[in-house]
Amino acid sequence: MCAQMLWPYREARRIISQLRGRKDAILETGFGPSGPPHIGTYGEIIRTNFVALALKDLGYRPRIISFLDDLDGLRKVPEGFPTWLSDYLGRPVCEIPDPFECCESFSKHMHKLLVKMVDDAGARCEYRFSSEEYASGTFNDAIEAVMHNVELLKRLVVPMLSPEVGARWFPFFAKCENCGKLYTTRVTSVDIDSETVDYVCDGEFGAVRGCGHHGTTSYLNGAGKLPWRVDWPARWFALHVDYEIHGKDLIESASLGKRIVSSVFMRPPILTMTYELFLDADGRKISKSKGFAIDPTLWLKYGTRDSLHLMLYKKPKQAKRLDISRMPSYVNEAFGVAADYYRRRDEFGQPGKRHPYEILTLLAPPDSDPGRMDFATLCNLVAALGERNPDVIKRYALKLAEQVNSDDSGYDVRSADSGLVDELVRKAIMFADDIIATRSAEVELSDNELEAVRSFVSYLRSGEFTGEEIQTRVFTLAREFSISQPRMFQILYALILNQRQGPRLGYFIPILGQNKTADRIEASLAKFGLRD
Numbered sequence: 001m002c003a004q005m006l007w008p009y010r011e012a013r014r015i016i017s018q019l020r021g022r023k024d025a026i027l028e029t030g031f032g033p034s035g036p037p038h039i040g041t042y043g044e045i046i047r048t049n050f051v052a053l054a055l056k057d058l059g060y061r062p063r064i065i066s067f068l069d070d071l072d073g074l075r076k077v078p079e080g081f082p083t084w085l086s087d088y089l090g091r092p093v094c095e096i097p098d099p100f101e102c103c104e105s106f107s108k109h110m111h112k113l114l115v116k117m118v119d120d121a122g123a124r125c126e127y128r129f130s131s132e133e134y135a136s137g138t139f140n141d142a143i144e145a146v147m148h149n150v151e152l153l154k155r156l157v158v159p160m161l162s163p164e165v166g167a168r169w170f171p172f173f174a175k176c177e178n179c180g181k182l183y184t185t186r187v188t189s190v191d192i193d194s195e196t197v198d199y200v201c202d203g204e205f206g207a208v209r210g211c212g213h214h215g216t217t218s219y220l221n222g223a224g225k226l227p228w229r230v231d232w233p234a235r236w237f238a239l240h241v242d243y244e245i246h247g248k249d250l251i252e253s254a255s256l257g258k259r260i261v262s263s264v265f266m267r268p269p270i271l272t273m274t275y276e277l278f279l280d281a282d283g284r285k286i287s288k289s290k291g292f293a294i295d296p297t298l299w300l301k302y303g304t305r306d307s308l309h310l311m312l313y314k315k316p317k318q319a320k321r322l323d324i325s326r327m328p329s330y331v332n333e334a335f336g337v338a339a340d341y342y343r344r345r346d347e348f349g350q351p352g353k354r355h356p357y358e359i360l361t362l363l364a365p366p367d368s369d370p371g372r373m374d375f376a377t378l379c380n381l382v383a384a385l386g387e388r389n390p391d392v393i394k395r396y397a398l399k400l401a402e403q404v405n406s407d408d409s410g411y412d413v414r415s416a417d418s419g420l421v422d423e424l425v426r427k428a429i430m431f432a433d434d435i436i437a438t439r440s441a442e443v444e445l446s447d448n449e450l451e452a453v454r455s456f457v458s459y460l461r462s463g464e465f466t467g468e469e470i471q472t473r474v475f476t477l478a479r480e481f482s483i484s485q486p487r488m489f490q491i492l493y494a495l496i497l498n499q500r501q502g503p504r505l506g507y508f509i510p511i512l513g514q515n516k517t518a519d520r521i522e523a524s525l526a527k528f529g530l531r532d
């Protein structure tokens with residue numbers, strides 16, 4: 001596998017071709033701290049780190065800036081947050097008290113959560129705050145250029161807005177000196193000589209209304225802010241950004257931003273990469289205001305960091321459903337990537353020759369192979385056993401390993417680091433309790449199907465069989481009772497695992513134990529009212 005083929009290297013090559021001999025490159029990622037960081041925020045930083053590592057490997061000096069737009073006004077109270085925050089709607093999040101009372105502001109708290117996530121991952125970035133950059137004058141040149149190009153900007157931006165918003169739109173928001181809100185003000189005139197704007201605070205912003213104040217204020221040094229569509233390209237200009245990865249939902253804003261950079265700020269447009277969005281289990285876009293629904297912390301509670309990074313690494317241009325119930329299969333897949341790396345590590349480990357596993361681990365794979373196990377099956381096993389004692393589960397985990405030909409699957413827990421085994425056992429127990437136990441795959445059985453299931457239970461109790469024999473028995477059972485094979489398996493998975501799919505039964509049942517499996521089936525029949 002040639003490292004140049006891995007997408008972070010392809011992106012690095014694109015960036016290098018735009019650097020015109022420079023060795024330094026600035027990669028930006030944005031975070032709106034009006035809610036906790038979510039998988040999209042984390043994903044952008046990790047993917048940007050992948051690209052930065054590739055650049056470094058190729059002899060360049062990348063810096064990653066995570067830009068926090070803490071001047072953004074709070075639009076709504078995030079789910080699960082105290083309701084008193086509604087008093088602060090419309091106010092910049094850097095001026096809102098921390099609802100958790102541990103940081104100097106709402107946005108500093110969100111920043112703290114982000115820093116923890118990034119540090120825990122071993123990723124890197126520098127943090128810059130909109131409030132500080134505006135106040136210190138970083139954006140002054142950009143704002144000057146904007147004030148000289150108001151009509152041009154209106155021509156570019158207004159067609160993208162609704163008629164009502166477009167009619168009021170001006171490429172600058174003064175901060176109301178009376179009520180402190182940003183998005184309720186409207187600039188009525190500009191005085192370039194005195195570097196001021198006249199404004200009136202008469203707008204609406206969600207449920208928030210302006211206070212009616214009229215005023216005159218400087219447009220420099222943080223007395224106001226560029227609206228988001230102009231602020232983004234202004235950042236590229238002011239911070240000398242070369243590259244940014246963004247979600248598909250921002251394609252239009254990014255291409256507008258590139259036009260603004262070249263026509264207002266007189267700089268060549270930056271390079272961007274678009275990724276597909278993360279969707280929740282129901283196919284909806286994951287948004288910040290829904291709170292912690294699916295965030296990296298939740299993923300890491302049940303899964304491994306390698307599996308989270310694999311999910312971010314794999315096909316960034318393909319939409320992904322972040323259904324937490326798929327997490328164990330990502331864990332298994334990441335183990336497979338690691339197994340491949342440790343098998344062939346002599347071929348890798350140097351600039352220009354990287355294995356995907358080195359990218360997932362941000363070029364810090366453990367020196368020795370930590371080992372692996374069939375985590376997806378372990379989760380099912382824990383759920384089916386109804387057993388929560390980690391020592392007992394651990395014995396089953398070892399049994400699981402014995403069933404596996406380690407040459408084929410790469411899962412071999414016998415050589416695994418005992419810390420890893422303990423961690424996976426602990427996580428499998430939590431996953432079985434919190435996720436699998438809440439699933440339901442009830443089946444309706446015909447009399448004939450019920451008869452087939454009873455016959456299978458008697459078979460399991462009639463002696464000790466090998467995995468192959470059990471697997472064959474399911475096939476013959478289906479034939480004897482004229483039930484299709486997929487239907488037969490579906491029934492057994494529902495009764496044994498309370499789910500529609502599962503591991504190969506000839507592999508799974510010997511580990512779970514024949515009697516335990518039979519008990520489990522009978523308990524499910526009783527639960528579904530199918531016993532008699």
Ligand SMILES: [Zn+2]
Pocket residue numbers: 098100101102103104108109112
């Ligand atoms: Zn705090």
Ligand SMILES: [Zn+2]
Pocket residue numbers: 176177178179180181184201210211212213
């Ligand atoms: Zn006001």
